[in-house]
Amino acid sequence: MSVNADIFIVIFGLISLYYLVMYIWSFKKFKTPAPDHDAFGFVLLVPALNEAMVIGDTCAQMKKLRARLHVVVIDDGSDDGTGDMVRAHAGDRIHLFERRSPEARQGKGMALNMAYAWAQTQFKDWFPDLNDDQIIVGVTDADVYLHQNVISEVTAAFQSASDVGAVQAPVSIKGANESLWLLMQDIEFRAFFHFIQKARNWISSVAMGGNGQFTRYRAMKTLGDRPWSRALTEDIDLGMALTGQGQRICFTGQTPVVQHGLTNFRSLLKQRSRWVQGHYQVWKRIGALWRSDSRLITKLDATLYLMMIVIPLILAADYAVGIASIFGWVYTYSDTMSWLGQFGSWVPVTVQLLMAFSIQLIFLPSYGRAAGIKIPWYAAPGLVAAFSIYTAAVWIAASGIAFYRMATGQWEWIKTEREAISTKMSA
Template sequence: MSRDQFSRVIANEGLAAALDAVGFWAAVCMVVAALTYMLVLACGAYTLAGRRRRAGQRERMSPPLPHPVGTPLQIVVLMPCLNEAAVIGPSVARLLEDPNPALHVLVVDDGSDDATSEIVSTIADPRVALLRRDPPNARQGKGEALNHAVEIVRERYRDIDPEHVIVGVVDADGHLDPTAWDVVRGAFRDQTVGAVQLGVRISNRGGSLLARMQDIEFVTFTSIFQQGRRRMRSVGMGGNAQFVRLAALNALGRSPWTRSLTEDFDLGIRLNGTGWINEFRGDAAVHQEGVTSLRRLIRQRTRWFQGNLQARYLLGFIARHLRGRARADTLWQVLSPYLLLVGSLMVVSFLLMLTLCIINVIRGVPQQWSWVPGTYLLAFGPSYLYALVYWLYAREEDAGPVRCVAWCHVFVLYGLLAGVFGWRALAREFLGRSGWAKTSREAEHASAPEVVTQEAQP
């Protein structure tokens, strides 16, 4: 819209119409910027996928390169838990299905009130150990529990080169793909790789539309964002199925995990500034339980959003320690929650205008509907890309492309909940409320009380 056109709008139709025009073009700019960013990452992911296929062909033609002789990788899986008696036994048993004696599990009971510790104590496998944290040290946040556990790991493996010790984090409800251990060990053959993040799937996606939306969320993030960030050297870490060399954790100091509500997000950013490479491997995944209650989803995602808001303290670190594309992409990651808050205001404005149009239609006032196709393309156009990506994963589950397109249209509406999470998180941050609420499991949420830890700070 030219300056003259803008002036005529103000003169002829008033300030409200001018604000409407400004809002429309601002929304267009935000959507274009977001799509451009997504396409850049998608192109990077496609390029890396091609390289990986060619590399895989070369590997099949030549014997694989083993890890240096005499220095087998020692993998220690940390499993932080709080009142996980319902799932801890089977979860540990699944990890122990790998018979490798260099694999160990350290269950970190962060002050459970149930029988979590007792169940772990009955496991006869010598590769399992229990770290029991009791008040007042317990329930200080997941980061503090992991920092305590890594101190135990340092002491236990003090005679082994920390570059050959891998510290994993798997949630108590996590279920790794059978190929996960081969994928992790293969990724760490590269001596420059300091951390590996596996993909994430929602195990109960078939039983709930809300769980299906979370599965689409993780899959699209995995396939587009994480794969593209491999090219930018800005891969992030998740709270489940992250694996880090002990040497890389040591580079972050005595306490590698922060007290932020999203300690995993902070860890990924800080690892990218150490000189080690964060790697993402989507050819194996951890399957975790999705939330099927809207109320509990809002509580969970509010905590995540608030943790992302707390990451603002890392802006100085990003400016000092990251370079080029990694710096630009990480800045986007840290600042995007604030852009989402601004974008949510435009959504509210659009919904108010849509409501006004519907009221006018009911009252018999003629309306112009030429804006509908363009608005549909702006809002739901990306859903076709999401559907294509998700179909590549879900087609083995008899999910056809039409069903994936329908799901991804719902997914666009699901994404509007980010405004609810965001403003609620901003209010909590403004009021200084950052207590950590554990999300109860599906089997227990009807009867279990909400468990809250003490205040967590960055």
């Protein structure tokens, strides 16, 4: 059996080119005015299912933020004392919204919808002098450290233009300097956010994330009474729904929302498989997106973002063909590499290495920019290799789990269990 490997070369070559173009585009400055903290009112929705381990610190920190802010912690049927931890901080700024069985534990999107419905009844009391354009509905996880600068940068982004319907803040992982495992997660988050999302500022196709997403109330109302869906990635679904309504989504690209990482492979696979499965659920938004009044480039990039979830499957197929070739089970050839070989035997080898590690070679400089560090030259090869193994192992395995769950009709919400983290959030 013969296999022409040119199909893999074309696919990975185009992906590498896309990332390179976005990386270059990410250097373009996105200018915003000085923030006016009195111009907007913030409502932060914080889903909390069995988050007693972290929710107290989160509430205490959010009480210190300088903003017109109300925090609604959603106790979604916790049985570990989460509600009691929130009550200790409840007051003018911190509010506890409780859901109990059988309504509770129906997924993050449903919890957000119920809390959002209640919060709307409070808007006139909380912000009597503000209109729908000046009220911002945000979502964060229960374990975040939200720096004052995040609020300032989000405020400035909304002030930059009246057509900005939503803003996404970057995310970083706490303790990335303490272990290689957490560092891999931090590179994954910060590098991607720093160059892909910054480039998308000019395409208006910024992807929404569960942590640090902020939506103008006026834009939220275009999605009806239940803006969040039952999708396992309700955050991405919300962003796609907003884009399908012609809303412009921007990215702050500076101060990150800090969250805890996951310290073991099993927990990470559990979380990532939910993300993979949720991506496929959001494909249903593609039709509405293309019927919308959004710009062509916005439609193209948003669609590409959703479709790129198949990359781990293509990568797995590439590995499978390579292994089969080594054992002589199949014969692989490449017309492209044969043509390049006429310029020297080193040329096709170099091209293959560049395509194999191109994404990592873009991610590391981007991570250095985002984290404000200089990666030593002698550490770069090791990081490239480690990140390559990490991403391939995690996303291929997570894709396999996601397809198994879809094939067996398992669509229920998968809660990532909170882990004990020795470090404290710091400014």
